[in-house]
Amino acid sequence: MIPNWAAERARMVETQLRRRGIHDERVLRAMEQIPREEFVPTDIRVMAYRDDPIHIGFGQTISQPYMTALMAQELGLTGTETVLDVGAGSGYAAAVLAELAARVVTVEIVPGLARVARANLQRTMRGGRIMVLEGDGSIGAAAFAPFDAISVAAAAPEVPLPLIEQLNDRGRLVIPVGDRTDQELRVVCKQNGRIEYRVATQCRFVPLRGGEGWQ
Numbered sequence: 001m002i003p004n005w006a007a008e009r010a011r012m013v014e015t016q017l018r019r020r021g022i023h024d025e026r027v028l029r030a031m032e033q034i035p036r037e038e039f040v041p042t043d044i045r046v047m048a049y050r051d052d053p054i055h056i057g058f059g060q061t062i063s064q065p066y067m068t069a070l071m072a073q074e075l076g077l078t079g080t081e082t083v084l085d086v087g088a089g090s091g092y093a094a095a096v097l098a099e100l101a102a103r104v105v106t107v108e109i110v111p112g113l114a115r116v117a118r119a120n121l122q123r124t125m126r127g128g129r130i131m132v133l134e135g136d137g138s139i140g141a142a143a144f145a146p147f148d149a150i151s152v153a154a155a156a157p158e159v160p161l162p163l164i165e166q167l168n169d170r171g172r173l174v175i176p177v178g179d180r181t182d183q184e185l186r187v188v189c190k191q192n193g194r195i196e197y198r199v200a201t202q203c204r205f206v207p208l209r210g211g212e213g214w215q
């Protein structure tokens with residue numbers, strides 16, 4: 001039997017997101033519309049709406065829906081922004097962000113995953129406002145900077161400086177900061193050149209590669 005994906009999506013939005021405090025209606029609507037099952041490997045599609053990260057190959061995962069929602073909500077997008085998404089993975093978070101902003105540049109360090117993300121986004125016809133770049137996103141994407149918002153889906157010991165530099169004034173950046181097992185999701189704001197941050201939640205993401213600090 002073919003699962004009723006729309007019903008699964010509605011249930012995910014209600015139980016995993018709304019009930020846990022995701023209140024931005026645009027985020028909720030985006031996640032109710034985007035076919036998450038198209039962003040997970042075909043043989044495990046039935047797991048697409050689980051309340052967990054799911055393996056997508058190359059030792060990487062698509063983030064738990066709640067994390068994708070929380071990160072998008074913390075960015076406070078209104079529809080006019082240019083967003084940098086570091087760690088394209090399956091392309092799902094980029095699709096969500098593109099629904100909320102004007103355009104998204106997403107960077108993926110694993111070439112095979114950059115191809116997967118591109119294919120997933122094209123198949124779901126969400127490629128138009130999303131550019132998938134292959135490379136080390138810990139140095140940002142200088143050619144497309146500055147960004148109004150930056151979302152990083154992999155954990156770093158500290159916020160990489162190039163990302164702060166490529167953030168517009170009054171821009172926001174979300175990133176898991178910590179060691180390999182314990183991290184805090186930081187929401188960094190830049191205002192008049194000053195950097196402030198607060199912690200949204202504790203979390204556990206895969207490590208950010210490249211740059212300085214890891215491996």
Ligand code: SAH
Nearest residue numbers: 062087089090092093108109136137208209
């Ligand atoms: N946003 C993704 C989640 C992917 S998990 C989704 O919705 O599916 C984090 C991803 O970050 C992995 O694909 C990993 O390969 C990638 N990554 C790790 N370090 C990176 C770096 N320095 N630059 C770009 N991508 C990186």
